[in-house]
Structures are given as C-alpha cells and as structure tokens.
Amino acid sequence: MSLEISPAARDVLANWLEACKALDGAADNTLSAYRTDVLDFIVFLTAHHAEPQGLAPLARVTTTDMRSWMAHLRRQDIGARSVARKLSAVKSFYRWLARREGFEATAVLSARAPKFQKKLPRPLTEDAARAMIDTVEVQSREGWQGARDAAVVTLLYGCGLRISEALGLTGRDLPLGASLRIVGKGGKERIVPVLPVAVRAVDTYLRLCPFPVEPDAALFRGARGGALNPRLVSKATERARMQLGLPATATPHAMRHSFATHLLAAGGDLRAIQELLGHASLSTTQAYTAVDEVHLMKVYEATHPKA
Structure with a gap:
C-alpha cells in the first residue's frame, strides 16, 4: 500500500x-x-x-x-x-x-468525529475474580503451566497490571517484594504494591517452572521456554470462564478492570487508583471503574477541598 x-x-x-x-x-x-x-x-x-x-x-x-x-x-x-x-x-x-x-x-x-457510546468495562465480582484465579490454575495438563497462568492472572487482579506489563516482567524483577516498578504505556513508570498472595503465586510458579530464572529472560515462559504468548493466557481464562458460567467479557483485561472497581468501591481515592493503573487521564480511570454517580459523588465530597 x-x-x-x-x-x-x-x-x-x-x-x-x-x-x-x-x-x-x-x-x-x-x-x-x-x-x-x-x-x-x-x-x-x-x-x-x-x-x-x-x-x-x-x-x-x-x-x-x-x-x-x-x-x-x-x-x-x-x-x-x-x-x-x-x-x-x-x-x-x-x-x-x-x-x-x-x-x-x-x-x-475542525473535522468532527462521529458520536458513539463509550462502552464501560464490565468488572467481575470479587467472588468471581477469585474463582477465575483458582479455576485458571487447573486448566493446564502441566502443573507448572497452571501455576504460571494463575500467577499471571493474580498479578492482573492483585496489582492492576496490563497483561503486556505482567508478561514483560523478567528475572531482574525478582525476588518480588512489597512493591514493583512497572514501565507502562509510553514508557511511563509507576510503582505498584504487590500483595502477599501475588508473591506466593509467583513463588509457586517459580518452584515448578522447569526453566531457570535468567535476568534478561521473560519471567513467564511458554512450553518451550520462550516468552509466554498472551493468547495462551486468554485461552486459559476463556476455558475458566466457560467452566464458571461467566460472560464473554471475563477476559484477562477484565481482571484489571476489577482491580480498579473493587478498590474504588472500598473507598479508594480516584487519583491514587489513576496512579496505580498508570493512566494519563483521570477520566480514563473513571471509565475503567464503571462506578455509579452516587459513589462518585461520595468520593468527590470526601476528597474535594472545601471553600
């Protein structure tokens, strides 16, 4: 062309x-x-x-x-x-x-774009998110691969990572501590907290993984030792959501949506969640969280400086 x-x-x-x-x-x-x-x-x-x-x-x-x-x-x-x-x-x-x-x-x-209705992401419930992680782990014949997929999905939900960010981790990011430095879209860096459950999930995978940890190699490996293809994670979550009877929107990215939504529902600050997700715009964070106007107003009233 x-x-x-x-x-x-x-x-x-x-x-x-x-x-x-x-x-x-x-x-x-x-x-x-x-x-x-x-x-x-x-x-x-x-x-x-x-x-x-x-x-x-x-x-x-x-x-x-x-x-x-x-x-x-x-x-x-x-x-x-x-x-x-x-x-x-x-x-x-x-x-x-x-x-x-x-x-x-x-x-x-001055050309105007056609109007369209923005689709809000559909997060999973907390129980469904936990069930997704547990079910993903048993979708693979090889135990180490199931542990790998569970570790990846745990990072998506527990840290709000994009799948590209989780699969971009290397041996240099180990051992996982209380926080993790992530380089996101546009080379923007952010620090995200790492929950103990995520540390345990990665440790379990590393104990079972047949390939050695190498500083410059991908942390999550495919069957032949190369970097894990994101399509394999998508297939694992697809099998899990079908087994659980979850909708087609229950994708790996939905785990990141769920992370943000559940944090906000628990009273998290929008600005803090924006930083955790690595969003350049606060409006993007609001779309991710898919919260109702009543809760947004509560957050606004609790955080806006009074005159």
Whole structure:
C-alpha cells in the first residue's frame, strides 16, 4: 500500500512516527496503528484526486475532502469508534505537519468525529475474580503451566497490571517484594504494591517452572521456554470462564478492570487508583471503574477541598 503514495508523503509519515516515538514515547503498537490510519488516509487522497499526494497537496486538504474520506470509511462498514480513532491519528499527524511546513490545517482539525457510546468495562465480582484465579490454575495438563497462568492472572487482579506489563516482567524483577516498578504505556513508570498472595503465586510458579530464572529472560515462559504468548493466557481464562458460567467479557483485561472497581468501591481515592493503573487521564480511570454517580459523588465530597 505504501507504494501508492508519493516518496515525499512516505518520508514525512516516517518522520512523524519517529517524532511520536522520540518525543511522546509512543508504544510500538500505537505507532503501528498510527501508521496504518494515516497511510490509509493518504492513499484515499491519492485515489480521490487521481494524483500523488506530495507535501503541497497534503497542505491543501479541504473540508470536502474530509467529508468524502469519512463517507468512504462508513461505506466500508467501519464503526464510529474506529472512524473516531482514525480521525484522531490524522489530526495528530496534521498538527505536526502544519507546524513543520507552516500552513493552516483547519479543514482537518475542525473535522468532527462521529458520536458513539463509550462502552464501560464490565468488572467481575470479587467472588468471581477469585474463582477465575483458582479455576485458571487447573486448566493446564502441566502443573507448572497452571501455576504460571494463575500467577499471571493474580498479578492482573492483585496489582492492576496490563497483561503486556505482567508478561514483560523478567528475572531482574525478582525476588518480588512489597512493591514493583512497572514501565507502562509510553514508557511511563509507576510503582505498584504487590500483595502477599501475588508473591506466593509467583513463588509457586517459580518452584515448578522447569526453566531457570535468567535476568534478561521473560519471567513467564511458554512450553518451550520462550516468552509466554498472551493468547495462551486468554485461552486459559476463556476455558475458566466457560467452566464458571461467566460472560464473554471475563477476559484477562477484565481482571484489571476489577482491580480498579473493587478498590474504588472500598473507598479508594480516584487519583491514587489513576496512579496505580498508570493512566494519563483521570477520566480514563473513571471509565475503567464503571462506578455509579452516587459513589462518585461520595468520593468527590470526601476528597474535594472545601471553600
């Protein structure tokens, strides 16, 4: 697809992605999504105008062009949420390009994303979360693999880790103590408390694991000793939730949702939970916790400085 755009457009896209990585610390998955979304936009413009889109044509994008592009996406049955994501990437690219090339990008930046209803995550109940951990442990034929999966899911629920963060742990993170330093999205570091139950779960896995602990190797190993594939954790939780009769939303990521929800329900402070989860925005934390307005108001009244 990249062959369909001009060399100038290809180069400027590559430079923008480098800037996103160097200045904003964007993760590889984010950069890949950015590249795909902006590349698709440039390819559309190339076909729409029947000519290569160099820097000058890119700077002349009109409101009509933007409407045509979004109509093109809708004809492909791309959902409103995905259209909004693509538009966000294109706007980010144009903000950078407009500053660099010195032109007004009003037509792009004023484009409105389609409205969509944000889906709140569905946390598990406390009993269901504990049952998930216990059941995951018995889904594998090999005892060490069951202990491994249970340890991973315990870290997701007990520490609020993303699955990529849990599987990113190495031998250098051992032995687990009362806290753990996590490098999350965008290279943002945070310190999370580690519950004794999580320490015990990891210790049990390490006692049974047939592979030696190595400082630079993944802590959680696959059957052949390589880094554990997150799909295997997803499959283990899928088997467990089917056995327990839990809904399809009971995924590994739902354990992180549950961590936040249960903390807030117990009176935890939103800002503190935001830090534990590694969210850049407090509004993201509120969406994760899926709490009702009454409880949010109680937290607000208890923590807001009175005049």
